[in-house]
Amino acid sequence: MAYEVAGLVARSKGAEVTKETVVIPDPGPRDVIVSVAACGVCHTDLAYRDGGINDEYPFLLGHEAAGVVEVVGDDVTHVAPGDFVVLNWRAVCGSCRACRRGRPWYCFDTFNASTPMTLADGTVLTPALGIGAFAEKTLVHELQCTRVAPDTDPAIAGLLGCGVMAGLGAAINTGAVSRGDSVAVIGCGGVGDAAIAGARLAGASTIIAIDRDTAKLAWARDLGATHTIDGSQAADVVEAVQELTGGFGADVVIDAVGRPETWKQAFYARDLAGTVVLVGVPTPEMQLELPLLDLFSHGGALKSSWYGDCLPERDFPVLIDLYQQGRLPLEKFVSERVGIDDLEAAFAKMKAGEVLRSVIVL
Structure with missing residues (x-):
């Protein structure tokens, strides 16, 4: 019927x-x-x-x-x-x-x-x-x-x-954030803040939230960010991340915006051999240009995260359980x-x- x-x-x-x-x-x-x-x-x-x-x-x-x-x-x-x-x-x-x-x-x-x-x-x-x-x-x-x-x-x-899983998974599954890591997240909407919550859940010691909106930065702190960078005020976002990570850059940088400008910030704001995770979705016309030598010399991993690389049957029940325990x-x-x-x-x-x-x- x-x-x-x-x-x-x-x-x-x-x-x-x-x-x-x-x-x-x-x-x-x-x-x-x-x-x-x-x-x-x-x-x-x-x-x-x-x-x-x-x-x-x-x-x-x-x-x-x-x-x-x-x-x-x-x-x-x-x-x-x-x-x-x-x-x-x-x-x-x-x-x-x-x-x-x-x-x-x-x-x-x-x-x-x-x-x-x-x-x-x-x-x-x-x-x-x-x-x-x-x-x-x-x-x-x-x-x-x-x-x-x-x-x-x-x-x-x-x-x-969708969105919360995408962000959580970008940190936990794709970025493989682990205890003691430093993490920077560019863009603190729903997906970016979920990545922050995921980094906190994974035990990251330094979690840096980057956005141009002070309200979003406040949300990010509430969800686990230890530091914030106002992109509208910082002279250089990459240098600001390095200053908060002993001059080295973050172990994992997550781009939750998906623009060439923010991806480049993510690339250069990571530590040597660090990981970049792109979870923000670009539009078809966007192009990226980068010196190939920089790509080689920085090493590490450049990843895209699709749906937080999740397996719903594996991840959803566990995350609901963590929520009910008061841990997420x-x-x-x-x-x-x-x-x-x-x-x-x-x-x-x-x-x-x-x-x-x-x-x-x-």
Whole structure:
């Protein structure tokens, strides 16, 4: 039996989202219908709306979500009705070349639902990151559902579905931050502050937050930064990082902005043989120019972090457990809880840097 639910749709490039009737078909053999409890407002949703991802309009937005499994397909074994789950966009296949090499966090053939959701007139919807969770219910593949402790606040749990996991994973998984390391994070929005929280969780001794916004720097301190650098005031950000690290630079520098200028700062602000992690997403036109000799002489590792190089089944339950133990303050990322009609206002606050995360509660 098909369901008709309310959902938020981007119909054309740059147009404001509209609340539409979304038709959810019967689940395929390995698909499930999830009743969405809460979904964070991520910059990726804005990028979909504004044409920064692709042009496969209309989009059903939303992907940073948690909810309860309601209906399952005939062959589903991974979850059952009633399970509380966080949705993910890395449902690894287990058989592609990355998975076969033991690197499933790079899976090149992740699973999505087998049949599309549509508008009431039959128009096929493209769900954001294969999820589409700014809706009362959504249809996903069973492996896009990760069970976590059912007593977790959905507004908090859902943030692991994208931005917070991206930042935490950039520090813990990609950057391999360990006890006593020095870490610098450039850009202290939701992803950057999650990287700071991850560095603190991993035991870094010096955690330097870099941003041009004093409010964001205050958030960074609250989440574990030991030092802050105001990029609008510092004469040279690289020198400022070196001054805080004995003149050497940081062991790990995480660029959560994703611009050529900030990546170069990250490159030169690290210690000799240190690690640079790019987790901020560049736009297609951006170009990087760097002396090849500098690349050789500095050594170390230059990495990109996709979704925090996470494995949802491994990472989500552990991080929720750490949150429940009081060791990971995920609740601090929820700046406000809003309704399904408030998405455009939430986008505006996000662009203005007024929030870490707005969360739509359904």
